[in-house]
Amino acid sequence: MLDALNAQLARLQTHPFYAGRLPGSVASAAEFAERVPLMTRAELVAEMNCPGYGAFAPAIPPVRVHLTPMGASLVPILQSAADLRAIEAACGQHLDACGIGPGDVCMVTFGYHLFVAGLFYQTQMEARGVACIPHGPGETERAARVAQQCWPATRRMRSSSSKRGAPCRACSSRVAKRSRAMPRCTHACAKRCRARC
Structure with missing residues (x-):
């Protein structure tokens, strides 16, 4: 399980939203729980409201955009072909x-x-x-x-x-x-x- 967690942390280091927020690796599940923060709803909404969806800008342009409620806000769901x-x-x-x-x-x-x-x-x-x-x-x-x-x-x-x-x-x-x-x-x-x- 620890190898899978560290592989995921390494992958997330390349994402602009998570880069710098997460450790590169952890030595135990307890360290993971202590050092890896949960994304808050407010953080996600704020990032998606940035021009071009901020760090979540899709690499492939969407062909359909739905919206889903998130608290008092509507967050887009971007779907490619x-x-x-x-x-x-x-x-x-x-x-x-x-x-x-x-x-x-x-x-x-x-x-x-x-x-x-x-x-x-x-x-x-x-x-x-x-x-x-x-x-x-x-x-x-x-x-x-x-x-x-x-x-x-x-x-x-x-x-x-x-x-x-x-x-x-x-x-x-x-x-x-x-x-x-x-x-x-x-x-x-x-x-x-x-x-x-």
């Missing part, structure tokens, strides 16, 4: 595990404002071939009408030969992928569990 591709790959594993893929239609009801949620989920699903309805939060009755309106399109687009999908809540069948927009179960057990799926 490579960052977005890495996020898409990681989130793709989650969508696969949920049985969401090409042929599905998803309504995104997270916000599309300064924060990461709505656009984040939309781009992940679009990268996997999922059709997205960027609805945003609120207006529940309209969201329900839009979901009903788009349900026939969902049914037409999905493949009847698909073997991958989320399990039925009642029988755990994986016979077919179940659309999140469909109002009833489309598994082989639909007659038994229609009311619960």
Whole structure:
């Protein structure tokens, strides 16, 4: 563990924010706890508010800038094209595990404002071939009408030969992928569990 800590300290010595603030190495975990200060929220916000994001200026220009609350301030999240591709790959594993893929239609009801949620989920699903309805939060009755309106399109687009999908809540069948927009179960057990799926 000590070797890993010292390797990290050596790497941080090359970062303009940490250079001069941290020891080059430590001899024990106790020395690490004593000599390595924690970054405060105020320090991070002050540095990010410097022109060009100060010491945290990205080496690669960002293609997307979200903001995240930090106390009373908003701190930017800078994402390069490579960052977005890495996020898409990681989130793709989650969508696969949920049985969401090409042929599905998803309504995104997270916000599309300064924060990461709505656009984040939309781009992940679009990268996997999922059709997205960027609805945003609120207006529940309209969201329900839009979901009903788009349900026939969902049914037409999905493949009847698909073997991958989320399990039925009642029988755990994986016979077919179940659309999140469909109002009833489309598994082989639909007659038994229609009311619960």
